[in-house]
Every structure is written in C-alpha cells, then in structure tokens.
Amino acid sequence: MASLRTATAEASPNIALIKYWGDVDHALRLPANGSISMTLGGLSTVTRVTFDPTIDRDSLLLGGEPAGPAALERVARHLDVLRAHAGLDGHARVESTNNFPSGAGVASSASAFAALTLAALTAAGIAESSESLSRLARRGSGSACRSIMGGFAEWRAGTGDADSFATQLAPGEHWALVDLVAVISAAPKAIGSTEGHRLAATSPLQAARVADAPRRLSQCREAILRRDFDALAEVVELDSLMMHAVMMTSTPPLLYWMPTTVEILQAVASWRRGGLGVCATIDAGPNVHCLCEPGAAPAVEGALASVPGVERVLACPPGGPARVLHPAS
Numbered sequence: 001m002a003s004l005r006t007a008t009a010e011a012s013p014n015i016a017l018i019k020y021w022g023d024v025d026h027a028l029r030l031p032a033n034g035s036i037s038m039t040l041g042g043l044s045t046v047t048r049v050t051f052d053p054t055i056d057r058d059s060l061l062l063g064g065e066p067a068g069p070a071a072l073e074r075v076a077r078h079l080d081v082l083r084a085h086a087g088l089d090g091h092a093r094v095e096s097t098n099n100f101p102s103g104a105g106v107a108s109s110a111s112a113f114a115a116l117t118l119a120a121l122t123a124a125g126i127a128e129s130s131e132s133l134s135r136l137a138r139r140g141s142g143s144a145c146r147s148i149m150g151g152f153a154e155w156r157a158g159t160g161d162a163d164s165f166a167t168q169l170a171p172g173e174h175w176a177l178v179d180l181v182a183v184i185s186a187a188p189k190a191i192g193s194t195e196g197h198r199l200a201a202t203s204p205l206q207a208a209r210v211a212d213a214p215r216r217l218s219q220c221r222e223a224i225l226r227r228d229f230d231a232l233a234e235v236v237e238l239d240s241l242m243m244h245a246v247m248m249t250s251t252p253p254l255l256y257w258m259p260t261t262v263e264i265l266q267a268v269a270s271w272r273r274g275g276l277g278v279c280a281t282i283d284a285g286p287n288v289h290c291l292c293e294p295g296a297a298p299a300v301e302g303a304l305a306s307v308p309g310v311e312r313v314l315a316c317p318p319g320g321p322a323r324v325l326h327p328a329s
C-alpha cells in the first residue's frame, strides 16, 4: 500500500505596523513596498496536510467543514506552487482550524498560508530555511511571508521572487507590546485584500505613499530596535492612514471604516494626549488594532470595551514563529 506523507504545522497571524498595499506582480505577489509587522501571540491556525496517492483532487476542511470552491481553489493553487518546488505530483487533503473565529477582526490568510506552506513541505520531507519558507508562503498571501517569523518581522520588497521575503527584526521578547484588537464587525469584507492590491495603483496617492515608504520603514525599524514607543506610534498611525487614503481614493473606492472605527481613532488620540502609551492601526477592515506597552494595556482594554459598538477586545502579545507540530511520517 502506498504510504501517506503527512505533517501538521501551526502559525499565527500578524498585524502590519508598516503596511503592504499594492503589488507590482500580482501572480508572484511582489509588493509595491516593504512592510513590517508584529506576529500575534495567542491566535493560531493549525493545518494538517496529507499527500494521498489514492485521491484525484485536493480537498480542504476549514474548522471541520468542507470549504467553498473559492477557498479550495486558492489552496489548490498554492499547493501547486509547493508541489512544483518539492518535485511532488500527488494530491493532498488539507485540514485547517483557527483558534480564533473567522471574521474576529483578524485576517486569517497570513497564518493560514504560513501554516499550509510549512505543513506541506514538511509532509513532502523537505526542510527549508525560514527565508525560503517565507518566500514560498508569500505566494499564497503576501502577509503570510511575515507570519513565518516570530516577534517583529520585516518583508523587504525585493526585485523578484528570489529576494522578496521576510526576516526577523527582533524576537518577541525584545519588546512586550500588546495588540488590543477592538472588534467592531465580524462580517466578511466585500472586497478582500487580493483584489485590493490590484486596485491600489488606481489611486493617485499610491505613488506618493510608495515613494515615502523607505523613510517610514526606517523610522519603524529604528523605533522597534530602540523600543521607542512615541516614535513607533507616530509612524504606525501615519502609515495606516496613508494606506486607507489610498484605499478610499482608488477606483472603485474602498471604505472599510465604520462610525465606531472613527470613534476609536479619536479616542486613542485623546488617550495618548492624556499620557497613555497607545496608538492605532487598521488593516483591510473596520476593526482597530490598538498597540500599547504592557503597563497601559489594562486601562486601554477597559476603555475600548466600553466604547459602544465594540463587540469584543482581543489581547495579543508578540507571537512565535510558524512551527511543525508533528514530524513528517
């Protein structure tokens, strides 16, 4: 009987401190600019991949339920990339579970494609460097390349497939920041990021955002390395607002914010003026990620929970790298 090759891997999502928005190559997911993130501890995707010579197509279970055709197709396309890399041609059963509800305000594609990449290559019997894993994970979802790394990661845009991957800037223990995610709506978004990256270039503001990215990246990198919260807060908020300005001015425009989103942005600004170390950043959705130093976290968490319209608040410290849970058999 033909043997099954199987492995399980775990990865966490991440919050971009300097955002990736817009591709220069959609198929390869090569970004218009570099980005920096913090991997989110406590949240994870666990994915098992089993290459099974007896099946004639890939299958995908998400949280125990068969996935819809769009999700299956995206995973099958990524498996094609991994199969080509590994020199394999069998089909696979993929079973993936998040320990956070989908639509909880945290995008799961980063953790999903990081875990899928690591599990599939491990099942194929291939041990890759974290840089190579990051490069491959990028092909499934750009931000997944950063979720291969624990702590703080930087994705250098690069010039092509070979040099576009993330590396670790600093481990999580370097700075015990907390990301308090104010969940305003768990509804799925009308236009996801894959489509959004294609629209970015239609905004007249995108060229200016991209041209200024090296300056913001360097300010953010320095702020992390020096653990300078005020410098971090300034650049994180500027970068998030620049991305949303591009989104709002693309054709068609993308307006992810809801009234509560704006309310929290204003509240965070006033809390910071009042001396609380907190800043806000928003990915492609209405929910607000409030970054703070550990001493400020209880006060910020309590204040966020009492804003009308906030459904729940998730508290995430820096998380670890993607890891294999069971060795390939």
Ligand code: PMV
Pocket: 015, 016, 018, 019, 020, 021, 035, 107, 109, 110, 141, 142, 143, 144, 193, 194, 197, 283, 284
């Ligand atoms: O990796 P994608 O295609 O899901 O795009 C991520 C886009 C943002 O979350 C808005 C920004 C980022 O850098 O993570």
